[in-house]
Amino acid sequence: MRLSRYFLPTLKDTPSEAQIISHQLMLRAGLVRQEAAGIYAWLPLGLRVLRRIETIVREEQERAGAVELLMPTLQLADLWRESGRYDAYGPEMLRITDRHERELLYGPTNEEMITDIFRAYVKSYKALPLNLFHIQWKFRDERRPRFGVMRGREFLMKDAYSFDVDEASARKAYNRMFVAYLNTFARMGLKAVPMRADTGPIGGDLSHEFIVLADTGESAVFCDRKLVEMPAPGADVDWNDLQAIVDERISLYAATEEMHDTAVFESQTAEGDRLAARGIEVGHIFYFGTKYSVPMKANVQGADGKDAPVHMGSYGVGVSRLLGAIIEASHDDAGIIWPDAVAPFDVVVINLRTNDEAVCAACEDAVERLEGAGFDVLYDDTDERPGGKFATADLIGIPWQLTIGPKGVAEGVVELKRRATGEKVTLSLDAALERLAG
Amino acid sequence: MRLSRYFLPTLKDTPSEAQIISHQLMLRAGLVRQEAAGIYAWLPLGLRVLRRIETIVREEQERAGAVELLMPTLQLADLWRESGRYDAYGPEMLRITDRHERELLYGPTNEEMITDIFRAYVKSYKALPLNLFHIQWKFRDERRPRFGVMRGREFLMKDAYSFDVDEASARKAYNRMFVAYLNTFARMGLKAVPMRADTGPIGGDLSHEFIVLADTGESAVFCDRKLVEMPAPGADVDWNDLQAIVDERISLYAATEEMHDTAVFESQTAEGDRLAARGIEVGHIFYFGTKYSVPMKANVQGADGKDAPVHMGSYGVGVSRLLGAIIEASHDDAGIIWPDAVAPFDVVVINLRTNDEAVCAACEDAVERLEGAGFDVLYDDTDERPGGKFATADLIGIPWQLTIGPKGVAEGVVELKRRATGEKVTLSLDAALERLAG
Incomplete structure (x- = not known):
């Protein structure tokens, strides 16, 4: 590509609205332009990086057996009333009324819609396990959007949803995504550490965040250095039995500020291995069982001939956010240092x-x-x-x-x-x- | 891909809501699922076709010198007030209010936003000619969405925008897109015929629609058979001088119902060459000069040192609509017959x-x-x-x-x-x- 025929509008000065280094560099390097608070246009160079990140995420999802589809950005409010989340979601949900006064919303996540798709077509355990993912623009109406694409309102997310006949099988699905995430972030040149997490508004009883370590990260994290140094498992694993790989990691201490317990940290970790660092959340996985399948009546017939609610999990990666996270983790005074795998x-x-x-x-x-x-x-x-x-x-x-x-x-x-x-x-x-x- | 591990929910019966064959087949073959009126989820098989079509469109845009970026789906209402289109656009525009009572809209097209991006960075004729395109989801709140993805509300469109220092150069940009479109549709196995068109709400004085011929097409078209039989120019052309290629085509009669004039048709066309057929619009190109650059003050300094409004054109391809158009043009009683280039x-x-x-x-x-x-x-x-x-x-x-x-x-x-x-x-x-x- 000839630069003279390209569109690369770099800026000499650091824009005053950008507080953190990744936001400053994304504006200066001509990667994005803000079109409204928390809403960005991706200029050609930024789009190239976004697509490379997206491709890595897609390839690792497919390697773990997930199948890609694409749900629309807008959803019917009624679908969210079925799960009970329409009223619960609060002002971060962008609510829309169309010309016929039908209530729509700009999807912030897709548990309801994918459950609806699933229940429309899948009736038997024979079609399971199934994991469906998409990479689509989402909207969360943050009260105070900031930090560029790190906390934007319109953002690109990969979200996968697993469907299994029982909890044991669902935990295998969870493990597949756990390992896929380790491989995904490693391919991007990132040190991403899984940390036990709160489940928040998604619900469920098992959840991990994947945190990229960066000195300028948004939150303090505490973990065993061995966890950071452990290489990613790679693709050459037994995808049906990953428990040992997962256990090896979750047995090591790792916690964000909110979940941190100094006494436990010190009892579980050798002194020289105690790492206090800063990090950025780039992925979050959840097992929530039948939280959506029960109210939405997503049942499958088991081998015993009886119908039962399907067991589900959901698995997010902040695709557009990753650009910011990678820059936070990889830059110097002169600018960005793209890891080879995601460079434009x-x-x-x-x-x-x-x-x-x-x-x-x-x-x-x-x-x-x-x-x-x-x-x-x-x-x-x-x-x-x-x-x-x-x-x-x-x-x-x-x-x-x-x-x-x-x-x-x-x-x-x-x-x-x-x-x-x-x-x-x-x-x-x-x-x-x-x-x-x- | 093993079908037993894939997600291909085909239907035995033709859904009653589908009136036209492409819509029926898209539902039966498990390509899409309707999530709300005119809003579809793309199931795995449909998404594969969508991506292949998108890739062909992208490659031909790049071959013609256009540079890809990606604008967000939501836009500020104020931007559309600058051009005067906010009030003019009518109820097809989906208007949205966010939590801070700011007025947004779901972009139905992007002339205003791209003009805003252009004026922010480009000040000199030296950066021209420039053609920026994106492939993004759009929304038009059709009063009566129907025919599946052929007249949906949330749809995927490629839109390109050319910027030139004067009308002569802008017409060259127009010709490049004209030829790119001929090549694009030919690669998909389609007979797409350029027809002089009304400019409608986009404005301007020069416009062509590209119409795919299909017996089940939405509108009647009349044209010289020689135009249909003419092969696409291919990529091996002089992209700086395409006038002869364009003239060879626009000199032959071709008109949609609305523009058709029987007397002219008969006087310009040999009897054996008069083709009355049906067709589906899949692309539309416009030259509109300074319609947006004047009110939005998008000026560039010319070689003479003087500022003048930039000359623009816009160029759309209905990417998601093309699936419907291809099926209308290529099916039999047993189902879809995908052309090799777009097959899933x-x-x-x-x-x-x-x-x-x-x-x-x-x-x-x-x-x-x-x-x-x-x-x-x-x-x-x-x-x-x-x-x-x-x-x-x-x-x-x-x-x-x-x-x-x-x-x-x-x-x-x-x-x-x-x-x-x-x-x-x-x-x-x-x-x-x-x-x-x-």
């Missing part, structure tokens, strides 16, 4: 002299060869000065910067910089391609 | 005896080899009877059906059926793979 482009090719034919030819050759090797390339072909180009490249955080100027062209070399470390090497284009492929 | 799966492998180990092994081998060759495979491993499996395969319209039973296993052959023609051949799996790759 893999390489930025920086042309140091756009009025020099040989330099342009060398850049175009480099772009072509990089793209041919499967890399996503942003080509800075603008007439900005070198200093401005380097600053932009650092700000937008592309993992690799490949710089070509007249001196390099004369010597047959390019400069390759790794954004994360600042390490620079001068080498041939062939060698640079090899380095990138490695 | 490429092949369905039908296991005729799931309690026979040799048949299961042969099916699993076939699935593995097909997937290895890059095909998307649905594997019908359910215990349904053969007749039911064939009926489902025909109903959901996967382009190829590969059937394996005990007799074939004994003889080392499979049966391959082409859904579109009904042609069946018995051949080795190797030969079947070759046929599919061809």
Whole structure:
């Protein structure tokens, strides 16, 4: 992609409305623009990151056996009256009346609708276990939206819903999502720690939050360092029996501020392993049994021929919020440092002299060869000065910067910089391609 | 994908609420489920088609130089007051009040918001031409939603917006979208004919609708048969000078009922070329100059140093509507016939005896080899009877059906059926793979 034909409106100054670093950097790097309080447009560079995050989330959901569908953003109020949540949800629910005076709402979550879909079609235990997920825009009318996409009102969420014939099977479904989440966040380069959590308005008796550690995180967290250092299980596991993997983790102390108990922390954790850190919630999973299936009459016939309410869980990932969380966890004074797996482009090719034919030819050759090797390339072909180009490249955080100027062209070399470390090497284009492929 | 682990709730009977064939088939084939009047959930099979259509639209937009971003679904009413459309738009606009009594609306289109984004960042002709598009859910509160996704209320639309320094350049942008649309619809296996159109509430003085021909289409259309038979231009064109390609087409008669003039039709068209058909609108493009940039003060500095309002066009494709249009254009009594490019799966492998180990092994081998060759495979491993499996395969319209039973296993052959023609051949799996790759 040629930068001169792209739309990347970076800002020189830090907008005054942004209080936290991820919000500041998302505005400065031209990732998003606020359209109303807590409502953002995703500019091209931000959208690319959002899509990469979404793709990782989707792939890991599918690997864990979940099937994707897509529910609409608007829902009937009557559906929420069935579960009893319409009145209980409070002012965070955006209530809407259409031209025929029918009551709608902008979905903040989808337990009711998915239960309605399930009960319409599934009648027998033979179709279970089933896990349905979607990745859709949601709306929560936060009283005080802030921190950019971290606490926006219109936000993109992945929510999955599991259906099982009994509690034992439902706990297996819960474990599958537990492991899928560990793998999902690890692929994004994040340290995400599962912590026992309150179930809040979703309900149920078993719940974990997944918290990304970041110095600038919103809440204090306390956990055993071994939990942070434990690698993700990966996809090569027995998806029908994950209890040992889950137990290994939940046996280690981990708690957010609200759930923290110093005495328990100290009794369960070796002194050198006690980590007090800050974190950001990026996922939340719930097992709530028959909380929705009973009032909504979502029954399935069991192997014994008798109808019984289906056992359910729900599993959320804050897809748009993850952009903020990743930036909070990965930035420096010069800007964003995207982990390779979610970067909007893999390489930025920086042309140091756009009025020099040989330099342009060398850049175009480099772009072509990089793209041919499967890399996503942003080509800075603008007439900005070198200093401005380097600053932009650092700000937008592309993992690799490949710089070509007249001196390099004369010597047959390019400069390759790794954004994360600042390490620079001068080498041939062939060698640079090899380095990138490695 | 194993059908036994998938979620494909097909219906035996035609739901009484569905009046047109595409709506009937979408419900029967388990593509969508109505959640409220004109509001649909996309079930897994329907979502797969939606994503394939979306991908083709995106690729052709990018090929024509448009850059993707994503605007939110909700917009501030004040933005629409600037253009004067807030009051003018009428009851089709879904108006919303949030908890702080701020007026929002669910965007039915995005001319105002994109103009606002443009004016915030672009100040000079040097950044032009620019074309920004997004693919996002929209809402139009139709008085009488009907025909399934063909006239829904919450619908997925691709809308692109071009920005140019003057009218001559803006017409080039218009031509690029004109050609992109021809290529887009052709890739989906559709005959889409451009027809001069009214500009309606979008405004402007130049507009074309793209109409898919289908016997069951919503409106009568009249055109020169040569226009229908003309192949799409393809991507290998000079994107900076498309006037000849556009002229070749717009010089041929084509009109919807509302614009039709029999006398002109007869004078401009040879008798044998006069086609009276029915069609479905799937795209609409507009050049409207400075209609929004003047009231919203979206000015750019020209090469002469003077500020002037930017010239704009907008370009819509009904992404979710296209599913209906494609089914209207491509079905038979047994069900849907998906064109290869948009099919939810490429092949369905039908296991005729799931309690026979040799048949299961042969099916699993076939699935593995097909997937290895890059095909998307649905594997019908359910215990349904053969007749039911064939009926489902025909109903959901996967382009190829590969059937394996005990007799074939004994003889080392499979049966391959082409859904579109009904042609069946018995051949080795190797030969079947070759046929599919061809």
